[in-house]
Amino acid sequence: MKAAVIVFPGSNCDTDCEHALKTVMGMDVQMVWHKDAVLPKVDLVVIPGGFSYGDYLRTGAIAKFSPIMDEVKKHAERGGLVIGICNGFQILLESGLLPGAMLRNRSQHFICKHVWLKTESVNTPFTSQLKAGQLLNVPVAHGEGNYYCDDATLKTLQDNKQIVFTYSNEKGEVNDSTNINGSRANIAGICNAKRNVLGMMPHPERASENILSSWDGRSIWESLLNQAGAVAK
């Protein structure tokens, strides 16, 4: 499987994604600078976490104007896979590839800790190897991960089963007490209607190896590799 990790000024999970996909999962990974006008031919585009342009205006607000983003949009329109993690999710929202926007965490703090995610949809290329309702222990690290959308958008997300992950606890309960940042409907990750673009605040690349505190994040990469294998056949 071929993947491109987009590097913006201020990206800081770019090398983590590279490590997880290349060294750990064995994908063919290229780093692509945001000023590049051409996206190499890849199956997967990763928009990594960080603080693109310092997040000074709004998270992800300036990155959407980078030349490479037009290419990423075209890639998505062609049905290519895109995953935006943390700041990458914020960039996908700002650039309109996914619906909604991000507010500051309800606590007003940056939050870095392991959380429990409940898999709400296995009908995506990113979650095909997971079981419905499967719980994943994956860390978050963000100050603005409080997902917002209006009622109509939320209904669409729910009707189309575009909510992929929600914040839960180790028992799989999803309620206000398990909502770490105030997101609508405990949303931790959503996909687009075509299901080829996923945005999520938690960091699967930080939970991909046995030596780290969890390796539940691997199942997302395994799903993608499995998908690629199926296509190849």
Add this chain to the structure above:
Amino acid sequence: MKFKAKVLVYLKKSILDAQGNTTLHALKKIGFAETESLRIGKYFDLTLDAPSKADAEKKVKLMAEQVLANTVMEDFSVEVLEAPAHAAV
């Protein structure tokens, strides 16, 4: 011609403003009990060149829509003034 523009960006009324609420709570706590409501926004102060005030207004609105505000969650207002002659950038 040079114009000065003020752009205010604030969260839509329907959205909880947690920063604003925290600040309101703090104000009340330290003795400004009369405070009734408070919302926090962003203020952009910019100078630009445009053929007319109407053009300047149009440009600044575009900036606000496309860059300065995220209209999914934010509203904005724009005010354009003719800049005094010496207020060059």
Add this chain to the structure above:
Amino acid sequence: MTTTTVEKKITPEIIKAHGITTDEYSRILKILGREPNITELGMFSVMWSEHCSYKNSKPILKLFSKMNAELPRQEALLVKPGEENAGIIDIGDGWAICFKIESHNHPSAIEPFQGAATGVGGILRDIFTMGARPVLLMNSLRFGDLKQTITQRLFKGVVAGISHYGNCMGIPTVGGEVYFDPCYEGNPLVNAMALGLIRKDEIVRGSATGIGNSVYYLGAATGRDGLGGAAFASKELSEESHEDRPAVQAGDPFMEKLLLEACLELLKTDAVVGMQDMGAAGLTCAGCETASRGNSAVEIDLQYVPRRETGMIPYEIMLSESQERMLVIVKKGREGEVERIFDKWDLHAVKIGEVVAGNDYIVKDNGKIVAQIPAKALADDGPVYVREEQKPAYLAETASLDLSKIAEPKDFGAVLLKLLGHPSIASKAWVWEQYDHMVRTDTVLYPGHDAALIRVKGTNKGIAVSTDCNSMYVYLDPYRGGTIAVAEAARNVACTGARPIGMTNCLNYGNPMKPEIFWQFHQSVLGLIESCKTLEIPVTGGNVSFYNESPQAAVFPTPTISIVGLIDNIENRVPSSFQNAGDLIFIIGETKNEIGASHYLMVEHGLQKGVPPVLDLQREKKLQQFLIEAAAEKQVNSAHDTSEGGLAVALAECCFKSEKGLGAVIDGLELIRGGDLREDAIYFGESQSRVIVSVNSGKKESLIKLAMKYDLSVLPLGKVGGKELVMDKLQVSVEKLKQVFDSTIPAIMES
């Protein structure tokens, strides 16, 4: 744009306002052979301030280098202390680590968010200007009583500032320590530590060599930030300094992230001769230090210096402390390459001068010389003072602790909960969950263990770091407190299985002109040295912060110690908490009748008195060797040292920090008891060189054998299991212990 300097006559008032003494002024006259102008006077004043010149501490700091020279294995020390911006130690396989700790106390007292944030920014620049990629941050924070709203404001601001800067940079803040004591009221301590990784053959020096090479200014534009900030840091904070706000600089972590990436990319090209951060004393310091190290002369013209404000005079430009700026010395003819890289990162790089023949630092403004000073004289030949010392009178009073007057507690369980609920001991998760402590995916032991541990990708190695100082010990016995500070930080590192390989320090004290303060300083440094010598840990450098005084008194003498350790195989790392029900618990090391200077005495009896526990350094060394061998041989499942709160607190931590919330049944206290030990000394005393380990039941014999090999006392205490911590005199559920430990700080900060 042109600037004009009004030629100001140098009067005795102006000299005094710059904090320059009559003797120092005579020295300046001798160096220059004439009167300085105002710009030159300003340059001397910042370079000869305590902050930059260490004029009051140099004779004492020299003792560290002397000690280093007597150590075995000193070849690992790739840069001598004080020689460069940070120390460097060889860790094998072509890799080296570069680390340093520095204070940002006074700026944080005035503006906690920006003060702490720029402290992080400054220490990171010290690391990456040497060519190293920063891989972790740590910090040591001290505040007044957390019940005070002013303390809460400072604490909140400092944590938010560190979080803002470190998180945005994408460098994990992997741990640290936070203490609360009324002595830090109004004068918090904010010490930030950074560590970077570098290939041994890619170390960059902060020196300007090669006549004709270009001097580049890189990064943010210069404003009037922190004018005279370095001098400011060297004055006691008085009521007036609340009016002193412009002395605070604001940080821009995004700019710094670009600088970091651009500099590291640049250094791969070998077009760079030297690099130096413009930190304290800004352009003055960067220019004269690079010239002095390179035995060269540097000439710059201020007309090329990017500015953020209009009408700045040379004096202001030379003394500005605007953040995120660097000076880069580029090989002649390679400028294009360098500019292309800066362009890629949207950075502003301007050639402002050249390396020229001679020894002077020459500053021009539109071609006209506005300052010309021998670089070495400015950078290195500042005045050095040997200050008067006197043993403080309070020590006679604090040392007289009559143990027979201290009643043993009735309810040991209640005392344990009280200790766990003291903000200095309670969980700091509220702090470190605001820090991104896992970005870079190298953090293998999260904050909350005895030391943080990161892996080095591409090798089996791991690096453990601990930052520590029990300043109450140092206050009550500076020498012994100093020895314990090093021993404990090294012990924390050894608990993870890593071998301590280097120490750096940040020495925080009151006004050195007071003989009692200087005595504390001198004695505690002697203590640090004694420990480093015995434990064979080289000192890579340090930082001194004097004048830490509130209107009431000086802070406790606080030599913050950072020990870095190396573990050859990270798979052998040892966590601090219990791992499996059924494991056997042992205490290694002897328990003595020591409650003086303990947190128990302070929290339960309201006394900061007595003398700190005795430290036998030879025994400490053996304990650490034992820990390292036990880890390498996979003998132990957990290792945790006993510190504040003694055995009971340490056991409680081993229980509730375990993922499963394991309890423990301790039925072996009788073995410790022997002799005539007080019960409170057994439960809460802080005897040194003790560690609690847990082992598989099958490894009992081999553990005892290993401890005997190192001539250490080893006593079986009990067994891991159940949902409670049970000792002779207390029985508390792990859930309750954890609840008190976890909720204390959030309850205060989120109300």
